[in-house]
Amino acid sequence: MATKRKATARKSAKGAIKAVKGGGGAYRVAKTYKSPRAVSVKELPFQFSRADLEFIGVDHSGASYEARVFINNPNADQETPKTEASGYAGSFSVFGHGGCFGDVGHCDINQRRDEFDLRPSHPLEAIKKVVIATDAIKKAAAQSADITITVIPVVMSWTDKSDLEDVLKFDHINLVSYD
Amino acid sequence: MAGLTVRKNADDLPAEELQAIREAYRNAQQIMDNRGYNHFAGLHGIPNWWCWHHDHSQRSNVNAQLFLPWHRAYLLYFERAIRDQRPPNTEVGLPWWDWTSPRSHVTGVPEAFSNAGDRQPNPLFSARIVAPTANPPIDRMTRRSPRQPRELPTPADVTDVLNLTQFDDFSRQLEGIHDFIHGWTGGGLGDMGNVGTAAWDPIFWSHHCNIDRLWYLWQIRHGESNIPPNLLPMVLPPFSLTVRDVLNINALGYEYAVSLVRI
Numbered sequence: 290m291a292t293k294r295k296a297t298a299r300k301s302a303k304g305a306i307k308a309v310k311g312g313g314g315a316y317r318v319a320k321t322y323k324s325p326r327a328v329s330v331k332e333l334p335f336q337f338s339r340a341d342l343e344f345i346g347v348d349h350s351g352a353s354y355e356a357r358v359f360i361n362n363p364n365a366d367q368e369t370p371k372t373e374a375s376g377y378a379g380s381f382s383v384f385g386h387g388g389c390f391g392d393v394g395h396c397d398i399n400q401r402r403d404e405f406d407l408r409p410s411h412p413l414e415a416i417k418k419v420v421i422a423t424d425a426i427k428k429a430a431a432q433s434a435d436i437t438i439t440v441i442p443v444v445m446s447w448t449d450k451s452d453l454e455d456v457l458k459f460d461h462i463n464l465v466s467y468d
Numbered sequence: 469m470a471g472l473t474v475r476k477n478a479d480d481l482p483a484e485e486l487q488a489i490r491e492a493y494r495n496a497q498q499i500m501d502n503r504g505y506n507h508f509a510g511l512h513g514i515p516n517w518w519c520w521h522h523d524h525s526q527r528s529n530v531n532a533q534l535f536l537p538w539h540r541a542y543l544l545y546f547e548r549a550i551r552d553q554r555p556p557n558t559e560v561g562l563p564w565w566d567w568t569s570p571r572s573h574v575t576g577v578p579e580a581f582s583n584a585g586d587r588q589p590n591p592l593f594s595a596r597i598v599a600p601t602a603n604p605p606i607d608r609m610t611r612r613s614p615r616q617p618r619e620l621p622t623p624a625d626v627t628d629v630l631n632l633t634q635f636d637d638f639s640r641q642l643e644g645i646h647d648f649i650h651g652w653t654g655g656g657l658g659d660m661g662n663v664g665t666a667a668w669d670p671i672f673w674s675h676h677c678n679i680d681r682l683w684y685l686w687q688i689r690h691g692e693s694n695i696p697p698n699l700l701p702m703v704l705p706p707f708s709l710t711v712r713d714v715l716n717i718n719a720l721g722y723e724y725a726v727s728l729v730r731i
Contacts (some may be wrong), residue, residue: 349522352661353647353650353651353654353661353662354651355648355651380648381644381647382644382645382647382648382650382651383647383651384521384646384647384650384651384661384663384666385651385661385662385663386662386663386664387661387662387663387664390514390602390603390604390664391603392603395603407529408529409524409525409526409527409528409529410524410529410531412517412524412526414524416522416523416524417522418644419640419641419644421628421641445615445648445651445652445654445655445661446650446651446652446653446654446655446656446657446658446660446661446662447656447657447661448657448662449657
């Protein structure tokens with residue numbers, strides 16, 4: 290049985306934008322995300338076998354990037370090691386469309402659809418990404434710590450039409466636990 | 469196994485097989501009609517957009533987890549097109565790129581794909597993109613700027629995914645690794661990092677061959693028909709195959725055996 294906990298996402302304007310050489314290919318760090326509220330461990334069930342962080346409404350219209358998710362490490366950045374000790378919970382990756390290659394309006398998601406419109410939905414409709422974060426969430430719960438989420442987007446690949454500063458866009462995060 | 473095409477690790481190809489694959493790719497890249505490399509690369513993103521990612525295709529009004537079966541069908545047709553261009557008296561199968569291997573964690577992209585070529589251009593290193601209907605039109609060679617090999621997924625990362633028992637869960641997590649490899653391999657302005665042009669980079673096929681191989685390994689563990697039943701009759705255009713048709717790779721004419729010992 291799934292128990293859902295929802296944390297409302299808000300893009301964070303915090304975080305420096307840096308271009309960091311990755312040896313054989315530069316990569317860039319865009320604006321980071323810090324959860325607007327902490328999730329109290331009291332909101333989690335006493336026992337669970339799996340805990341997922343569902344990122345709802347992820348934009349994939351631009352650059353391709355890795356989003357590194359950290360629990361209870363608000364100071365995490367692109368140099369933070371992806372280890373348990375640093376609160377690393379996992380990553381999701383976005384294979385992006387690279388920006389808009391059509392004419393004006395081509396990449397606008399048209400919301401005006403009625404029940405007789407049989408055309409496919411817009412290809413840039415937002416997607417869902419799931420990070421299996423069981424170990425990191427259990428560790429935080431065992432420490433009776435409230436849970437904050439920090440997401441560091443590391444841009445890996447882009448086109449000259451890509452916005453490189455504001456790649457990480459999503460509607461909200463669900464923290465979902467399972468028996 | 470008689471008659472089956474055996475797909476092999478790109479790092480372990482015998483020299484004569486690698487040469488045959490190069491010639492097949494080179495021949496296909498010189499054909500600009502619907503038998504050629506440019507045609508098949510253009511089915512994925514720009515300009516035809518048949519690909520399935522994240523439960524969605526621009527060609528369908530249905531949301532369905534077809535990422536794995538669609539790409540299996542895509543590779544099948546591409547492999548057939550390449551095999552049609554192979555030199556006489558040779559056998560050619562799509563090689564896979566195991567990005568978790570110790571060698572990949574040192575060299576990154578397999579050597580066969582990362583050498584631009586000495587006396588003549590290496591058709592596994594880059595290919596020409598001809599997409600006159602793209603906006604703006606594209607006519608150039610592919611480009612690639614891979615990141616650090618140590619960032620590639622580990623065997624443990626793949627094992628975690630292979631241990632997932634539900635198809636939707638497995639497919640979504642494997643697609644996540646797939647997404648990472650695209651961005652990693654493209655790097656900067658590389659084509660593998662962009663859905664629209666990724667399929668022109670020759671490494672695309674070997675990357676997806678590994679994805680398909682991992683689905684096959686998962687099927688061995690959890691059942692060949694372990695897939696939501698409602699997906700089975702779904703057609704995988706532009707290929708005349710359904711999901712049910714692509715579940716058994718031997719029935720499609722190929723195999724991923726790491727070794728074969730004849731007794």
